[in-house]
Amino acid sequence: MTLQVDDLAKRYGEATVFEHVSLEVAAGEFVAIVGESGVGKSTLLNCMAGLDSWDAGGVRHDGIALATLDDEARALWRRRHVGFVFQAFHVLPHLDVAQNVALPLMLLGHTDAGRVQHMLSIVGLEGLGERLPQQLSGGQLQRVAIARALVHRPSLLLADEPTGNLDPATAARVMDVLVEQSREHGASLVLVTHSEAAAARADRVLHLRADGIVSSTS
Ligand SMILES: Nc1ncnc2c1ncn2[C@@H]1O[C@H](COP(=O)(O)OP(=O)(O)OP(=O)(O)O)[C@@H](O)[C@H]1O
Numbered sequence: 399m400t401l402q403v404d405d406l407a408k409r410y411g412e413a414t415v416f417e418h419v420s421l422e423v424a425a426g427e428f429v430a431i432v433g434e435s436g437v438g439k440s441t442l443l444n445c446m447a448g449l450d451s452w453d454a455g456g457v458r459h460d461g462i463a464l465a466t467l468d469d470e471a472r473a474l475w476r477r478r479h480v481g482f483v484f485q486a487f488h489v490l491p492h493l494d495v496a497q498n499v500a501l502p503l504m505l506l507g508h509t510d511a512g513r514v515q516h517m518l519s520i521v522g523l524e525g526l527g528e529r530l531p532q533q534l535s536g537g538q539l540q541r542v543a544i545a546r547a548l549v550h551r552p553s554l555l556l557a558d559e560p561t562g563n564l565d566p567a568t569a570a571r572v573m574d575v576l577v578e579q580s581r582e583h584g585a586s587l588v589l590v591t592h593s594e595a596a597a598a599r600a601d602r603v604l605h606l607r608a609d610g611i612v613s614s615t616s
């Protein structure tokens with residue numbers, strides 16, 4: 399899926415988080431977004447998914463402006479086409495690990511236990527499907543969130559600090575999973591990260607600032 403962000407601005411009252419943010423992600427491309435804490439990286443990712451509103455500019459996917467879809471159409475579009483790894487995981491506490499990973503498939507009316515087990519094994523959580531989230535470590539929860547974001551083979555994968563809680567070796571493995579899965583399905587990948595190792599794997603690195611987004615020279 400192609401993604402276009404056009405002169406986007408986000409404000410809270412008088413306070414501008416960012417403005418003049420324009421970028422394009424080609425189908426199958428992997429773009430990393432870096433920038434200091436609080437500059438609006440999570441906010442920008444939420445706007446890309448239609449999970450947050452903005453104050454100027456627009457977001458288009460395959461040429462279709464998100465703003466032209468009503469809430470229901472946007473939710474359906476997101477279920478079908480987007481995988482989102484939230485910075486705070488957003489794992490549901492009363493569902494076990496396998497049920498959490500299966501959720502995007504269930505919302506699309508599918509069940510595929512084999513696919514769920516496959517996703518658990520590629521993120522290194524085989525055998526933990528029946529655990530509840532509270533019985534997992536932070537890094538294991540992060541991998542549940544990643545398996546869940548990939549299980550329905552989205553054409554756009556938005557990942558917010560997906561390796562933030564992981565040791566370097568596990569982080570590298572998780573990055574392998576994200577890159578391989580998106581390549582395998584031709585998905586576009588937008589990764590927000592503070593990790594130089596993770597950003598180094600991207601096709602391009604963009605630096606978000608309050609006054610726009612620029613190609614990173616580092
Ligand atoms: N409801 C709100 N009212 C006012 N300001 C808010 C609100 N929610 C978020 N902000 C501000 O918006 C800015 C962007 O937040 P965001 O979470 O997108 O930053 P970030 O770049 O993802 O930071 P980090 O690297 O720490 O995750 C922050 O400065 C935050 O304080």
Ligand SMILES: [Mg+2]
Binds near residue numbers: 439440485558
């Ligand atoms: Mg953030």
